[in-house]
Amino acid sequence: MKQDADIIVVGGGLTGSAAAIALARNGLQVIHLAPTAPPDRRTSALMMPSVDFMRESGLIDDPEEIGHPLTAIRIIDATPRLIRAPEILFKASEAGFSAFGWNFSNAALLTRFQAAVPENGPDIRNATVTSYRRDGDLGVVTLTDETELKAPLVVGADGKNSLLRAAAKIATRERRFAEAALVCDLELGRPIGGTSIEFHRPHGPFTLVPAGGSKANLVWIDEEPLLRQVQSKGPDALLSAISQRAQNLFGAMKLSSPSFVFPLSTLTVEFAGSDGLVLVGESAHAFPPIGAQGLNLGLRDVTDLLASVHAADRTRSSWGLEASQDYACRRAPDLARTGGLVDTLFRSLLADMLPSQAMRASGLWALKLLPALRRQAFALGMGARN
Template sequence: MSPDADIIVVGGGLAGAAAAIALARNDFKVIHLAPTAPPDRRTSALMMPSVNFMREACLIDDPAEFGHPLTAIRIIDATPRLIRAPETVFEAREAGLSAFGWNFSNAELLTRFQTAAPANGPDIRNIAVADYRRAGDLGEVTLADGSTLAAPLVVGADGKKSLLRTAAKIATREHHFAEAALVCDLELGRSIEGTSIEFHYPRGPFTLVPAGGSKANLVWIDEEPVLRRIQSEGPDALITAISQHSQHLFGAVSLSSPSFVFSLSTLTVETGGRDGLALVGESAHAFPPIGAQGLNLGLRDVADLIASVRAADRSRSDWGIEASQDYARRRAPDLARTGGMVDTLFRSLLAELLPSQIMRAGGLWALKLLPPLRRQAFALGMGVRD
């Protein structure tokens, strides 16, 4: 069997598109299997290291053309708990930055990625994958029409229920929460400008993310039956609930998009890659939308994937296996650190025990009062790596 490409990327989402296009820009022959999917109406808050990577990889040009800067984060403890945290504001200028990052429409971001594709590829094919196996030094994917394609390295960007990950027998750990997230776009009577505002309630945060002008993106985490009930009662009931949860601080609120509710879970893998398969994006990790880590982590996957592929000895027939093993080693510390951070943060927000409340409130007081600790928190949250 002879290879059809250097690399086959499976999955048409943002992580898959970023991987396929960035690899093609590095002069690899890439086939991108990207079945058409419904438009992704979500947004992503990408921290500056992610934005810098996208620019360096020529995936986007100026983020100001279609993104909205995140210049501050305001945290308001809205719980009725005995021990409450202080209201805290973190400003990007404290870290010597004009912004912590930028908020982007996922659909627009995907369009920008696709526009950035070089003339030499990737070869994009609108077809699903039905099976995957390893055949010696090549990874072989079977397509929905029964045909096959092979390459030394296969990249799985096919989501939480990754067929490639399952076929490769890479074990996962998954935890499902009772909470869900409601997302929608809002028009506010008073602009939040560049400040992301998080109201911390007993069952999770209610977050308004700047979306330009008087617009904001809402990410509301609560018990799933509660969110679905409010959503089912219609737009007026939803607007009333949003106004109450935002403590009526932003004037008249109106919906500028439909609302969506999705269940929350975490997913971690035993390894990010092996035997010529590399997992990126939600194939390798999934978290609740806390701390803006999802796509940020996916783009760090892509950055490390490029480094591993560049470092591989392509004169060897098994270079894809070498690259996947190197990729797994590079990703392991970041996946463990970020997964632990997000899980701890999310569970701390839900904790009802008094010692947990004291620790959380004390932690925010420390961040509020100690600049060195605050700078360390900025670096961790932004995904800055040594």
């Protein structure tokens, strides 16, 4: 059976696009199946290791052209709990960085990725996959017009409801939360500079992320019925609720985009690669937007995918099988560590029991008072693997 490419990437989001383009820039023959999707109106706070990877891979040039630096993180305990944590300010300069990372519009980032496509591909097709199977050393995807495409390695970047993951019978663990996230863009009366501000509330953080000048991106996590109720009352009611939860610290606010509410859940896989298929992005993991781990984790998937492909002996017909096994081994520690971090953070924010409140407050006091511990927290949050 003749192959159509070295690698087929399924999924047109940011992680799938990064994988397809980075692989092609490394000399692989890639078919990228990227069906047209609605614009992604979210933003992503990418830590410096992710920004460095994008620059080194040629996916972006200067982050300042499309993003906004995150130079500090301010945490404010806005809960009514008996035991409250101190207000704390993390400065990137404490860790020797000019910025922790950069805040990007997902739509702008995808446009920049698409501009980085080299002359040798990938071969991008607006096509939807209807089935996937393995035939010997080749993965076979079938499209809606019944065309079959074959490659030694197939990359599933087709989201939480991944068809490829289901076809490969890779087990998942999923948990749905009562909380959801409301996102929108704001114009503030008082700019926040490069500081991301997190108000920790009983049902999750209310976060303002710098978006340049007096602009900020809001990520408000709360009970889903409450968010939808506030949203349904119209822009004025929404702005009033936002100002109240921001403790009226930033002057008069204006909405500069529509608001959207996204249900929250976690999804983890038994393993991220098997039998010539690898899973990247939300096909392999999905978390609430806590600790800025979503796309950062997806780009670390792409980093390890490139390493696994380079490590495989591509003179062997079975190299796709070897690469998928190697990838699963490389990703397992990071996925377990990050999943544990996000789950612990989210549970600590929701915990009502006094011992949990005390532990959380004590932990933040330790971070406030101990520079060495703060530096360790910086490294973990930025995706350090050692």
